[in-house]
Every structure is written in structure tokens, then in C-alpha cells.
Amino acid sequence: MTNPIMSVTDVGKRFGGLVALSGITADFREGQITAIIGPNGAGKSTFFNILSGALRPSSGTLRFRGQDMAGVPQHDYVHRGIARSYQITNIFPNLTVLENVRVAAQAFRSRMNIWTDRTDYKDLEDKASAVLESVGLGARRQTLAKYLAHGQQRALEIAISLVADPALLLLDEPTAGMGPEETREMVALIEVLASNRTILLVEHKMKMILGLSDRVLVLHHGQLLADGTPQEIQANSEVRRVYLGQNDGYA
């Protein structure tokens, strides 16, 4: 077994009196696809926000490649190799598709120099174009992002995270609002992406998760209910009761 790229130890989060997460402990191994599932309000989003640095845990520690992430500002996460996508499409609407990805790539370059042109970084443009090509948006480079169809915006969403070339990619419901055809394309894309990076994703589409992931975490009422392979999770009676059983068609 490979080393854990990310270790979460006894992580909890409270908002005032509300306990959103408590006592989550898990290791994420390099190269795996891990899915996080759970009913609405189970704490999936909170957990995801903690993993991506958007929220600080109230208790517990987060280690990425052995380094404690406490006190690391959110904008440094991507520089260390953790990038995320968002559940609600979170792009730069009035910039072109190319500029959306190019500006994300530019974060890894000195940017306070006002004597260069942003277009002087040809390599960034090439990199952005290559990433757009890989998600199937190569032909839409000059379109303003707000004019893309929903599925294409989802793809752009992923492209923005991907151009950082993260070792750990966090995907928050990558197929939210997608039809079956678009979902199939997204699954194919995630499989390609997983060949050289670790992926964590939150999803609702059970059939997709069970086919795609190496491992599944089930959250319920802010606690880790189960942790195992898709087969183990499917067989787990507790999980069936709180989650899968609600929707036999998917399970």
C-alpha cells in the first residue's frame, strides 16, 4: 500500500451550537478515487470545505503529505497541490473560456510585474488550451464563459481546477444537474484524471459512485458511518438503512 497523501485525524467542526462534523478520521491513499456520500445535511460540504482550506476545523488535524495544514491560508492550498471544483458552477462568467483557465494557471507565476503583458506567458496559454482540449472545450476558447451550456460550464469548472495540476483533486458533485449522456462523459473524464492523481468526490448518483470509486466514505449526522470498498458499503446494513434503502432504484 502507498503512503497516505492526506490524513484527517479526529476532525470536527461546529458552527456556534451546531455540530456539523465530529471525530472524522481517515487516510486518503495516493492514486485512489474516494467518494464521500451521505444524506443531505450529513456534513459532506463542510468536510469538503475543510479539506480544501475554505473552512478551518474546530478540532483535529489535517495533514497533507505529512505536513500539518493548520494555519495555511486557503490560497496556498493550491500551491501545495490541493485543488477543488465546486458543486454550484463557480467560474469567471465574463471572461473567455481560455482566460478562465489561463488566469488559474497564472497563479503559479509572478504576477505583480506590470511591465509584462499577460499574453507574454505563451506557455500558460498553451497549457490552458491543452487542459481545455482534454475536457472537450477546445473549440470554445474564445466564448465568454457565461454563454456555455450547463454541461460545458461543469467541464470548465473542472478545467480551472485541473490546470493547477493538483496531486489531490477534490470534486464537489461533478455531475450535478447533468443528464445521462453528460454524466457518462464526466465519468470517463474522471477516470482519465485518476490515472496520475488522487481524487476525492462528493456525489449523489449511487450507480456512478459504485462503479467509479475505489473506496466510499459514508457520512451521517456529521459522523463517519462507514468506510470501505463499494462492495462493502453496499453490503453494510447500517448504510442501507440510512441511505441506500431510501432509494432502492439506485442501489
Add this chain to the structure above:
Amino acid sequence: MSTVRNVELASAEIPTGFAAFRCNLRRWRVPLSILALCLLPWVLPSQALAVNVLIYGLVAVGYNLLFGYTGLLSFGHAAFFGAGAYTTGIAIGAFGANWFVAMIAGVAVAGLLSVVMGILAIRTRGIYFSMVTLALSQLVYYTALQASSWTGGENGLRGFTVSTLTFPGFSINFLDPLVKYYAIMVVVALALWFVSRVLNSPFGAVIEAIRENETRARACGYNVERTKLLSFVLSGLLCGLAGTLSAMHLSIVPLDSLHYHTSGLIVMMTLLGGAGSFFGPFVGALAFLSMEDVFSLWTSNWQLIVGVIFILFVLYLPKGIWGTLISWRANR
């Protein structure tokens, strides 16, 4: 799937329509702007109006860097304009400073003030940001009102004049209206070139990204707070520069230049011309000051008419005069 992609690719390489137009305009915007400013005194009814357009145009361009490109609505930019003007006036009047030294001092003080105000205001967002900038600028206003031995209080700062601009080897008669216009225009042109540089640079790309989506810009790895502060200070420096020019032009600094009314004017001009477009704020300043010039001949309630026009713009042409022209031209 892959064959479809390849077909689409073939046509993707040629930027068409909007993109191509934006590209060309971006390359020529500084020379074209300077050409327009060169012609201004010959088109407008008075040279005084032309100089005002230059100065307020520069304020609005500086403000636009923050409002139109970074997406931060400040209601306190009069503080920087006023700080530049007062510092220049005091440097010349009380310390007998050379015009150039006085200008540098004015810009520097405006810059320092914007660092302080920026650090305090950027901790807040949205409407709270606007309110903090408003409150801080009013603090500056009342300080100037109270420190009347330095600032002349409510009478404004008087008793300094710049009649010649001396350079090593030659000097310029600053009392000749046309000479004065072109002297100020050279400074404004340099500032415009600087703003264009900033917008073309990678930094320009970052502030646009923050305007479009702050959360995402942070997730992309940008230090949003530091970038906002830098944009705030750059915009404060430009407004301060406009203030120093205004002081040298008028030979007085009215207390009103620090008042929130002036901050409101700056916002109005920027919106009227087109926030987020390079030359829009200048067009806004031109439109606003021309309306004032014309309507104030008819009635002392000219602000009523300008107000109605402004509301119509906000409702029906939210991109402003220049912004609307550009998108109309691009879509043809």
C-alpha cells in the same frame, strides 16, 4: 466524438467578432485616447471645461481601476483626490516647494492615505466596504475642516499659485490656458498609459478574476486581500495625482473636494461613461461636465436634470455610454 472535436477546432483558431474587436481596441486604446484628448479643447466651448474633463476624467479612470476592474465600490475616493490637492497646495503655499516636488508630495500622501484606508476597508465586503470607505473619507473631511490653520477650513486653501512650470533648461507659462491644458494633458496621458499597462499585465488579469468571482480566485491560489489592497492603492495614487493637477490648475483647494459629494460624482461619472471599460470614465466625465455646463445656463436646478439622466442610464444602459457603444460595435 473526436472527429466532431477536430472539425470544431479548425475554426477555433481565428478569433472572430467580439474577441477580435477587443484585441484591436486593446492595442490602440492609449494612442486613440490621447488623440481624443488632444482635440478636446478645440471641440468644447471653453478651455476651463476641457481642463476639468482632463482632471475628473483622470479621477474616474483611477477609480475605475478599483470599481470597474476589481469590482469594489468605494464611496471615499474624494479623500485621495483632496489629499493630493491639499498636499500640493500646502507644499507650494507654506513651504515654497517647487511644482514638481509638490506634485510628488501630493501623490505620496494620497498613496499613504490609501494604504491606511485600504487596510481598514478591505477587511469588509460589499456594502460594508462602501460604508467603511465613506466613513473614513468623512473623517479626512472633518480633519481638514478642523485643521484650518493648515487647510483654510471651510474657506478652502488659498494663497498659492503656479504660474510657470520650470524644467532644467526651459520653462512653461502655466497661465496660458491652452499651454496649461496640454501640460496637464501630458501628465494625464502618462497616467493613462500606466493604467493601460496595469490592465494588460498579469496583475490586470488577477483583478478581473477577483471582480468576476472572488471565491474562485482565492481557490485558484491568489491572495485576494493583498491584490485588492494593491488595486486600492493604485487607484488612490491616480486620484491623488488628479488632485495635485486640480490644485495647480485652480490655485485654490475648495473644502468640497474632500466631501462625500465629490466621491459620489466620481462614481456617477464612472457609471455614466461605462465602468470596466478603459476610456469609459473619461467619456463619463466629459458627459457629466458638459451637461453641467449646458444645463446650469438654463436653471440653477441643473442637478435635477442630470439626476434623471443618470437614473435612465442605470436602468436602461447599465454599461454606460462608452460600454454600450463598444458592445454594440462588437456585436455588429
